[in-house]
Amino acid sequence: MLPKYSTNLRLLWSHIAFIEQTSKRGGSQGIKMILALVLASFLAVVSGDSACTNIGGSCLDWRYYKCTAGYETGLCSGDSNRRCCKSCSSSCLSDENYWSSNSDGSCTGAGGECKDDSNYCNGHYASSMCGGPSDRRCCLPHGTGGGGSCTVRAYHNNNFVGDPIHVEDGFRGAMDSINSAAGRCGVKVYITHSWRKLGAVIGGAIVQPASNSNHLVGHAIDMNIQRSDGSLCNGDCLQGQWDNAANCFLDEVIAAGLTWGGVFNDPVHIDDRYNTNLNRYYALRDVVQAACSHVPMT
Ligand SMILES: [Zn+2]
Incomplete structure (x- = not known):
C-alpha cells in the first residue's frame, strides 16, 4: 500500500x-x-x-x-x-501475506486476484476462492477461468466430503450457506453430484435429470448427510426426517433461502431455484454448457 x-x-x-x-x-x-x-x-x-x-x-x-x-x-x-x-496494520499485512502464500490458489489458478471486495474489479467477484474473511473474494476478470467465459469452477469448504464439487460462480454464496448450516448442526455434507453436462448419463442418480435441472447451470447439489460418527443419512433417511442432526441441517438450508428437494420427492437435492426464471436459466445454461465442457462432472 x-x-x-x-x-x-x-x-x-x-x-x-x-x-x-x-x-x-x-x-x-x-x-x-x-x-x-x-x-x-x-x-x-x-x-x-x-x-x-x-x-x-x-x-x-x-x-x-x-x-x-x-x-x-x-x-x-x-x-x-x-x-x-483504510489503513492496513502490521497484523493486517501479515494476514494478507499468509493468505496470498497459502490460501489463494483456487483464485489465482483461475486467473483471478484475491482482495477485499470493496476494491474495484473489472469483472466479477466469486466467494470461497480466497483465504481470510468472507469479504476477501476473488476478482475474476472478464473472460478468465480456463474456458473462455466458463464460470463453473471447483469448490472446497471444510464441511463438504465425498465427490469433488463444481458449481457456477452465482451459486458459491449458497454453498457457503450450506457449509455454515452443516457446521452449526455438527454434520458433514457428503456430495454425490453437482455440475452436470447436457446429455450425460448419471449413474446412481435417484431421479432422471429434469430437463430444466439446476445441475445443468451448476446451481444444485445432491448429497447425503454424514453424521459425526461417519455414518450416512441417505435419501430415505432425509425424506423420512429420521435424523435430528440432518433435520437441523435441512431447516438451516431452507432458512438460508434455498430449496430442499424433499418437497418434490428428491430428498438428496438442494438448489437455489435458479430455473424459476426460465429466461435467465436458458441464457446461463447456453453459456456454461458451451464454455465449460472441460469441467469434470460429479
Ligand atoms: Zn439433484
Whole structure:
C-alpha cells in the first residue's frame, strides 16, 4: 500500500510543476495570483479528506490502487472514484501475506486476484476462492477461468466430503450457506453430484435429470448427510426426517433461502431455484454448457 498522504503529496508536486512551467513561460506578472489559487485549491482538497485521514486512511482513486484493508465511500473530496483506503496494520499485512502464500490458489489458478471486495474489479467477484474473511473474494476478470467465459469452477469448504464439487460462480454464496448450516448442526455434507453436462448419463442418480435441472447451470447439489460418527443419512433417511442432526441441517438450508428437494420427492437435492426464471436459466445454461465442457462432472 502507498504511504499515507502520498496522493496529496503527488498532487502538490504536480501543482509545483505547473507553477514552474508557468513561470518559465514568462508569466511573472500573474504568478502570485496563480500560486495563491493553486495553493487554495490544494488546501481545499486536503481539508475535504479529513474524514478519511482522521481514521488513518488515504484518499485514492479506487480504480488504480488496490487497498488491502478495503475502501470506504463518502469520506473523501472530489468525484466518486476518490475513496478512503483504510489503513492496513502490521497484523493486517501479515494476514494478507499468509493468505496470498497459502490460501489463494483456487483464485489465482483461475486467473483471478484475491482482495477485499470493496476494491474495484473489472469483472466479477466469486466467494470461497480466497483465504481470510468472507469479504476477501476473488476478482475474476472478464473472460478468465480456463474456458473462455466458463464460470463453473471447483469448490472446497471444510464441511463438504465425498465427490469433488463444481458449481457456477452465482451459486458459491449458497454453498457457503450450506457449509455454515452443516457446521452449526455438527454434520458433514457428503456430495454425490453437482455440475452436470447436457446429455450425460448419471449413474446412481435417484431421479432422471429434469430437463430444466439446476445441475445443468451448476446451481444444485445432491448429497447425503454424514453424521459425526461417519455414518450416512441417505435419501430415505432425509425424506423420512429420521435424523435430528440432518433435520437441523435441512431447516438451516431452507432458512438460508434455498430449496430442499424433499418437497418434490428428491430428498438428496438442494438448489437455489435458479430455473424459476426460465429466461435467465436458458441464457446461463447456453453459456456454461458451451464454455465449460472441460469441467469434470460429479
Ligand atoms: Zn439433484
